[in-house]
Amino acid sequence: MIKEVHMPKLSPKSNEYFFGKWDKQPGDKVKTGDVLFEVETEKAISQVESQEDGILKAQEVATGDTTKVGDLVATIEV
Amino acid sequence: MKTDHQTAAPTEAPAKPSWLKVTYDQKKVDKMTHLLSGLKLNTVCAEANCPNLGECFGSGSASFIILGPNCTRACRFCDIPHGHPKDVDLLEPLRVAQATKKLGLTHVVVTSVDRDDLPDLGADQFVRTIKAIKELNPKTSIEVLTPDFQGREDCLDKVIAAGPDVFNHNMETVRRITPKVRNRATYDTSLHVLKYVKEHAPKTMYVKTGIMLGLGEKDEEVYQLMDDLRAIDVDFLTIGQYVQPGPKNYTLREWVPMKRYQEYYKQAMKRGFKFVASSPLVRSSYKAKEELEAVENK
Structure with missing residues (x-):
């Protein structure tokens, strides 16, 4: 089954962030709690953890992209 | 001709250093956010866009901000909205006490916006909140992080009498x-607040303060501040990195390197503070529970 990963709300005051970098590549095994990617908000670099166990299927955004809360970021095969 | 780079606004912050990385577990944060919004409570974590929110909410810890969300002062470092204040919500103290219970907090931090519009400057709401927390959570230790109350001793007396464990x-x-970043607050008034509390509070109440680095301060100025604080016997000191909330705020001068935090820690401990937290992501209420435990178990 494919699960979609959407951009979480990482900062109470904004809904748009700079996408930093991927910590997992397509084909990599991911476990719940593993850092999937990094996002730059106003006050921090947030490391977003996976909420699923599975295999990273596809990355839908790239470093430097502006992403909005709720945007599709990745898919994970669980 | 000037290039774009040269004409770039000075408010453009330098790239964030790697130590500004924080982890974020969405499920845990969502759970906490849901609980807090259900109780109609504001946290300084969310209002000030704190970088530690993911970690603290993830571990079920939060700092409540009462009398908000709008502040009557517009300090240039701060991200809390400045605006017309709302009526005092007399049920807010009970909700803070209920949230403390629901979250099972063993240490709770209560702070507020500045309320220069109120005759008591907000002191009575601190008192009501401390009392409500104590009633519902007799074992929970309480830390208040107060405004300067314009240095008014009657306001300080009320909060001291309510008996928090830590007065910050x-x-x-x-x-x-100070005059470049704080609005209607002075260095001497704040020193007076700390001195007065230390002199009038029971010996068991710890007095605490915090500073930000990266505003352009020099070593000798930081050491002078430490000396000023020790001269009035302040117990705890927190030192953390200023992160510019937005382009209109006070311009970040520097991401202060880790070794300077370590040096300040050593210098502060040498001067006799009971507890010092000095690290980029330290905020005044960050891991306040661990801080109090460390001192009490000594």
Whole structure:
């Protein structure tokens, strides 16, 4: 089954962030709690953890992209 | 001709250093956010866009901000909205006490916006909140992080009498930079607040303050501040990195390197503070529970 990963709300005051970098590549095994990617908000670099166990299927955004809360970021095969 | 780079606004912050990385577990944060919004409570974590929110909410810890969300002062370092204040919500103290219970907090931090519009400057709401927390959570230790109450001793007396375990009031920065970043607050008023509390509170109440680095302060100014604080016997000191909330705020001067935090830690401990937290992501209420435990178990 494919699960979609959407951009979480990482900062109470904004809904748009700079996408930093991927910590997992397509084909990599991911476990719940593993850092999937990094996002730059106003006050921090947030490391977003996976909420699923599975295999990273596809990355839908790239470093430097502006992403909005709720945007599709990745898919994970669980 | 000037290039774009040269004409770039000075408010453009330098790239964030790697130590500003924080982890984020969405499920845990969502759970906490849901609980807090259900109780109609504001946290300084969310209002000030704190970088530690993911970690603290993830571990079920939060700092409540009462009398908000709008502040009557517009300090240039701060991200809390400045605006017309709302009526005092007399049920807010009970909700803070209920949230403390629901979250099972063993240590709770209560702070507020500045309320220069109120006759008591907000002191009575601190008293009501402390009392409500104590009633519902007799074992929970309470830390208040107060405004300067314009230095008014009657307001300080009320909060002291309510009996928090830790009385915190932030100096924010060194003397020279204070008028550049704080609004209607002075270095001497804040020192007076800390001195008065230390002199009038029971010996068991700890007095605490915090500063931000990266505003352009020099070593000798930081050491002078430490000396000023020790001269009035302040117990705890927190030192953390200023992160510019937005382009209109006070311009970040520097990401202060880790070794300077370590040096300040050593210098502060040498001067006799009971507890010092000095690290980029330290905020005045960050891991406040661990801080109190460390001192009490000594």
